[in-house]
Amino acid sequence: MHASWNALLRGGADRLWSMTVMCLAVAIASAAIALFLAPPAKASWIYAVLSAGLHVGYNLFLVRSYQVGDLGQTYPISRGSSPILITIAASVFAGEKPGMGALLGIALVSGGIISLAFKGRRLAVPSLPYALGTGCFIAAYSVTDGIGARLSGAPMAYTVWMCALWGILMPAIYIGLRGANSLFTIRPGFITAFIGGLVSLLAYGIVIYAMSGAPMGAVSALRETSVLFAALIGYFFLGETLTARKMLACAAIAIGAIIIG
Template sequence: MPYHIVLLILFAALLHASWNALLRGGADRLWSMTIMCVAVAIASALIAVFLAAPAPASGFYAVLSAVLHVGYNLFLVRSYKVGDLGQTYPISRGSSPILITLAASVFAGETVTASALLGIALVSGGIISLALHKRRFAAPSLPYALGTGVFIAAYSVTDGIGARLSGAPLAYTVWMCALWGVLMPLVYIGLRGARDLFSLRPGFSTAFLGGLVSLLAYAIIIYAMSYAPMGAVSALRETSVLFAALIGYFFLGEALTPRKFLACAVIATGTFLIG
């Protein structure tokens, strides 16, 4: 994998961990996530005006991915409601690279080298080990965290295929994100009503900024998946858990133990093998 792609993905990982920490720290995470999606929709629509439309062959994948992203949002918010960032985030992110590698092999005909496959396994294993608490997982958050990982794998492979068919990864990204950014507020309005969504409350600017950060991070990932195997890109992206562990320690009062440092070393080894 080209070094500039590796560096871009690691930058996206830092951005990804940052917006997840913003979401985890909010009082009403469903509202915060939806405001983030509003920001994504507005920014995507503005950018789309200046870009040629993606190839029609990618349209189905953009719509499917937007729906999958809404499912991901709902599962992510629920997992954060019943678990802390240091456990739910590693489970959801750590399970996805292996799932993406398998799905990309089946649906996109991708193959990876033995060293890259070992690297993906090390990254996933190291990430999931970060979620262990007294040698066990917290049962209440486990189904939602794993469900989040399944949604991540589903939309990642969908976007990897869609971006390649589009002929224009950036245009595909903003069209898909605009659809997603509209669907999520509609779901929120169906659950709580429009007045609740658009009422100004503390945290609005933080959530809005988080949406812009998430858009940039995912645009980088879709670009990378257009030129590199999806599983390897996903594994490198999920090094965001290293940043999440540090953010959780310094800003959210979560523990950072020697076991977590060991897991981080395993993840770093896997990252080296992939890169």
């Protein structure tokens, strides 16, 4: 699910508009679901607000990195760096102490993912600062949501409240930058972006639920195996090549996932 909505975003002509439409879908769906759920515990509210703001920063950095660089290089760097950053941050802020097996698995997954961004022996990525910035935002909001979900007593309620806030903030920023007419004018790609937003909500809701009861770094590493699925889908359905480097990277990712499991 994660690989699919990123591919939808990367394929859009106006990625800032596409991302904002995705956020509108997230806000509408989250608000509708929230009507049927009791609010999360008050102790988690500050984390929901903080995470919503961090998600907006992530959105802006992700859009910028896709405007400058290719999906095949930007995606592995932003997604591959985040499990390591999350493991460190979770250790500092949540007191998590993953075992050596989990650390080895996380390192294999992250290393395998990042290696997909190399061309030969070079890591020549025009969007490198934005891709790394995206990875930092992923780590920040993931740890924030992991702590918030644990304090909430209701991970699903926490997810929809946080996502509703995030889904409102992003359109507000877009309107400030381009105006309301630009956002609400229906154009080609609206339905695709809207569906992508719903997919992203479901995908991240599963992640928050998992982090409420499992180590954040390990959950993040397993989430980032979406890169492996993207490579295999590209080979079997899109006619993309599967080089020896890609096969070794996929093997490292798979072994890391097994070790974590």
